[in-house]
Amino acid sequence: MSSDSDGSIPPTRAARRAAERAAEQSAERDALAARQPAVPSATPPEEPEISEIPEEGDSSTTDSPAQTRRSSDPEPAVLRGTGPEAPPGVPAAAEVAPAENPAVPEESAPTIETLFGLNEPATAPQPIPAPDESGRLPEPHTVAMAAAPATSASTGTGKRRRKRPFEGFSVIGAFGEILLTAGVLMLLYLVWQLWYNDMVERGQQDGAAASLSQQWDKDAKNNPAPAFDGAAPVIPTPVDGETFASLRIPRFGESYGAPLAGGVSKAKTLDKAGIGHYSDTQLPGQPGNFALAGHRNTHGAPLNQVANLRVGDAIVIETPEGWFTYRYRNSEYVPPTAVDVLNAVPREDSVAATQSVITLTSCNPIMSTAERIIAYGLFESFTPRADGAPKSLNPVEG
Amino acid sequence: MYAALWRILPGPVWLRLILLLILIGAAVYALITWGFPWVQSIVDNQEVTIEQ
Numbered sequence: 534m535s536s537d538s539d540g541s542i543p544p545t546r547a548a549r550r551a552a553e554r555a556a557e558q559s560a561e562r563d564a565l566a567a568r569q570p571a572v573p574s575a576t577p578p579e580e581p582e583i584s585e586i587p588e589e590g591d592s593s594t595t596d597s598p599a600q601t602r603r604s605s606d607p608e609p610a611v612l613r614g615t616g617p618e619a620p621p622g623v624p625a626a627a628e629v630a631p632a633e634n635p636a637v638p639e640e641s642a643p644t645i646e647t648l649f650g651l652n653e654p655a656t657a658p659q660p661i662p663a664p665d666e667s668g669r670l671p672e673p674h675t676v677a678m679a680a681a682p683a684t685s686a687s688t689g690t691g692k693r694r695r696k697r698p699f700e701g702f703s704v705i706g707a708f709g710e711i712l713l714t715a716g717v718l719m720l721l722y723l724v725w726q727l728w729y730n731d732m733v734e735r736g737q738q739d740g741a742a743a744s745l746s747q748q749w750d751k752d753a754k755n756n757p758a759p760a761f762d763g764a765a766p767v768i769p770t771p772v773d774g775e776t777f778a779s780l781r782i783p784r785f786g787e788s789y790g791a792p793l794a795g796g797v798s799k800a801k802t803l804d805k806a807g808i809g810h811y812s813d814t815q816l817p818g819q820p821g822n823f824a825l826a827g828h829r830n831t832h833g834a835p836l837n838q839v840a841n842l843r844v845g846d847a848i849v850i851e852t853p854e855g856w857f858t859y860r861y862r863n864s865e866y867v868p869p870t871a872v873d874v875l876n877a878v879p880r881e882d883s884v885a886a887t888q889s890v891i892t893l894t895s896c897n898p899i900m901s902t903a904e905r906i907i908a909y910g911l912f913e914s915f916t917p918r919a920d921g922a923p924k925s926l927n928p929v930e931g
Numbered sequence: 932m933y934a935a936l937w938r939i940l941p942g943p944v945w946l947r948l949i950l951l952l953i954l955i956g957a958a959v960y961a962l963i964t965w966g967f968p969w970v971q972s973i974v975d976n977q978e979v980t981i982e983q
Contacts, residue, residue: 710932721959725967797980804975811980826980831971836979872983895979902978 726831734833738807742779742790742851749853753918758854765818765915766854771795771810773802778817780808780825780835781849783929784842784861791835793850797826804828807835814875814892817850817857818915821877821886829895829906836895839908840864847925848891848910855917858925859891859910866897866904874907888912 771777773796780791794806802809808827815821827836842848842861850857867874874894877886889912897906916923940947 707932718962721962722967722970725963726971729963730967799975799977803979809980828977828979831975831977867981869978869981870983872981874981894981896977902976905979905981907981 761917768816778852784846824892826894858913861910864908
């Protein structure tokens with residue numbers, strides 16, 4: 534090898550290219566390639582040829598599967614047709630050698646060697662060393678050449694294969710992929726809306742209610758309220774979207790909680806906080822109707838289980854001052870316009886309220902806007918924060 | 932178009948698979964974070980209140 538580097542004659546690229554071209558042309562001429570059995574040994578300077586082979590070899594190797602597939606295709610003849618152009622490379626190489634020799638600069642020898650490991654050919658120009666190395670050379674060359682026909686044939690397939698995307702890219706195919714993608718996205722959206730996001734927002738509301746409770750506990754310790762005089766405190770009417778309490782219903786789960794904010798607009802309250810308070814209805818503990826609305830599905834679905842309430846179940850409103858406990862009494866299903874369920878005495882017009890009731894409204898059936906489900910409860914008691922959480926918050930059984 | 936995506940991805944098959952999973956994960960994350968909430972704000976049809 535070292536001997537090659539000193540005297541070797543690696544061709545310039547241009548020279549190589551030219552040589553390659555010449556080789557291809559000659560290859561055609563050399564259909565009679567067989568005539569030169571001796572050539573390979575005598576002409577190591579096939580570098581250009583071989584140098585080209587690796588390039589094509591890449592595509593050929595990647596293409597090999599395609600090629601094998603092709604072979605079974607009905608029209609393999611076309612592909613093979615290209616094969617003949619590259620005859621058993623030997624003859625072609627023989628003719629290349631002379632063309633390249635003149636152009637060869639001496640410095641780049643190592644690079645070519647390293648690139649192609651074809652150091653021996655360098656000796657080719659010198660007729661004398663050729664014989665000893667030629668003994669070896671022919672072998673690699675023939676090997677390379679043996680591969681060459683395959684490569685040249687595969688180059689043809691390689692070109693075809695590169696075209697394939699365009700051949701395979703049809704408007705209908707792309708349209709079909711878009712439709713499939715749209716279908717998957719829609720399914721994904723439903724999974725997100727009906728399951729994943731409800732789960733996430735349910736957790737957020739539970740967490741928000743729990744942290745509100747802790748915050749209020751802390752506030753009560755730092756700033757103790759006056760001693761409880763037996764009368765439920767009056768809660769100031771909250772403004773739109775202001776969280777002023779939280780709803781706890783043990784029937785809905787031990788950790789269930791939903792922040793309770795003023796107003797029933799979706800944008801400000803129902804989609805954000807959780808439960809909303811009809812602002813023209815009364816407040817907890819006061820004579821009249823404390824009316825709330827909440828989603829039965831989506832957005833955390835705080836009232837998802839409203840139909841599971843049983844008579845006597847606790848509906849607890851937790852405020853900074855303490856807990857207002859209501860007991861569930863009954864439900865009804867009404868048209869969406871039945872605003873009299875919000876009356877101070879539900880369903881009764883112009884009757885003075887003596888009791889304090891709670892009214893929960895949500896959609897019915899689930900996922901529909903056809904009706905509303907209404908759940909009523911009666912006020913039972915108020916528990917000041919100083920007394921701790923009421924028994925009504927204990928987990929329910931069954 | 933997915934064939935083109937597969938072709939663009941570099942490396943051997945296992946690397947492409949990993950990259951593909953990462954891409955899918957990023958797409959789903961973007962959908963959940965921005966895409967789906969936006970869609971919901973448009974198509975949401977939940978009515979839970981009593982109104983005249």
